[in-house]
Amino acid sequence: MKLNPAQLAKHLQGALSPVYVVSGDEHLLCQEACDAIRAATRQQGFSERQVFNADPSFDWGSLLQAGASLSLFADKRLLELRVPSGKPGDKGTAALLHYLARPAEDTVLLISLPKLDGSTQKTKWAKALIDGADAVFLQIWPVETTQLPQWIRQRLAQAGLAASAAAVELIAARVEGNLLAAAQEIEKLKLLASAGQVDVDTVQAAVADSARFDVFGLIDAALNGEASHALRMLEGLRGEGVETAVILWALAREVRLLASLAQQYSQGVPLEKAFSQARPPVWDKRRPLVSKALQRHSAARWQQLLMDAQRIDAQIKGQAIGDPWISLSRLSLMIAGQRLALPAE
Incomplete structure (x- = not known):
């Protein structure tokens, strides 16, 4: 039935x-x-x-x-x-x-x-x-992009929160379809919302008040080539109980963007134009960081890293052999442009 x-x-x-x-x-x-x-x-x-x-x-x-x-x-x-x-x-x-x-x-x-x-x-x-x-x-069907704002509103209501339309859209833009990440954002908002009301400022405050070892901080460290710092942040996320699926989603999203930008640049498209045409576009304040990361690997190498991310996804789902935490460490190091000695899987 x-x-x-x-x-x-x-x-x-x-x-x-x-x-x-x-x-x-x-x-x-x-x-x-x-x-x-x-x-x-x-x-x-x-x-x-x-x-x-x-x-x-x-x-x-x-x-x-x-x-x-x-x-x-x-x-x-x-x-x-x-x-x-x-x-x-x-x-x-x-x-x-x-x-x-x-x-x-x-x-x-x-x-x-x-x-x-x-x-x-x-x-x-x-x-x-x-x-x-x-x-x-x-x-269980995935939540479509067009349905995500309504799904977020329902989850907020279940948490006893009411949000403005702009706040809901901001949350949806940040999580980009990752429901685990959305659920974590809502948990943070429960602590920050005043009288159960969530507006854009509240959402932005939640971003600013992220945990010490934030997933997006891990990404920035890797993009900036700070390999050791990225590993420390990854271990911190693990210690805080952050799901491997959430971390992989964030890393894979960045690698997918870099692979696309590198491919366009190899075909003669100026980086500034590629940044503007990306969906979502690369913000001005992030362009130096992304540009620095693009200099480390060829377009083919970024594609290989994207395939590595797919393999980690299979490990998380139990469909491939290997420890996803070790694989996430390796992926972070590769993004940072360095290889460190890691235990074999």
């Missing part, structure tokens, strides 16, 4: 389904949907939780065994199955179909998947999850 994410909260107030499937590539929204399901299971007495990560070496028999075994500690259980590749393979297909044919009693199975493409949705296992009588399927 398909369920619209907006209907989830009401659905979870009633009897829970044996199986829930959350599918999508928007990390924040998928995480929040899963959190809501977890909270509902706790409220309804599902006090035991087991998590299974279906990596290439995963034993699918362990899922079936968990479903068939009796709990030693609780009457009701939550089983979580995470399939980062979105492709369970032959053994996984057999295991899922076997489980869905007779879901375990007093058990909720929560399955996390990336966005399923058209061909995958036609497979036997995906059809069973999407159309099965015992499964609730939630497709």
Whole structure:
């Protein structure tokens, strides 16, 4: 059974389904949907939780065994199955179909998947999850650029805040579609807003009052060639619990801009013109910093760094081997134009 994410909260107030499937590539929204399901299971007495990560070496028999075994500690259980590749393979297909044919009693199975493409949705296992009588399927769609201001307004309202149209637009311009970053901005605004009102000055103050190790400060250090300082800031961000996805978004956005500018410059386009035509345009005060970074690498090298960022994205999603924190350190150093000895991944 398909369920619209907006209907989830009401659905979870009633009897829970044996199986829930959350599918999508928007990390924040998928995480929040899963959190809501977890909270509902706790409220309804599902006090035991087991998590299974279906990596290439995963034993699918362990899922079936968990479903068939009796709990030693609780009457009701939550089983979580995470399939980062979105492709369970032959053994996984057999295991899922076997489980869905007779879901375990007093058990909720929560399955996390990336966005399923058209061909995958036609497979036997995906059809069973999407159309099965015992499964609730939630497709999480990304927030489009045109929808982002309204999404920000709703999140502000949930936080007890009201914002002017200009303030909302400023937040949207800063986060550029990254919902994790938007959520962090709203958390900061909760501390700064006076009487729950957010205007442009409040948003600008939030930017000025960013944490000591700010993501955008990391970018500036890397662009300026301050390799050691960039590493210190990255470690600070890690210590403050900033998500790797937020840091990668900021670095990848800058690398994508630099790759585009370097390509245009190699084709004879003057830098000032390229700066003006960039979307969003490069501000006057940032042009010296960006120009300095452009001198370090060729257009081809910037493209390679963009590919490195894509690999880190796969690591964060569990689709590639490697520690994303180490890879983020390397990417920061490359942007800064230096290579330092780092432990092997």
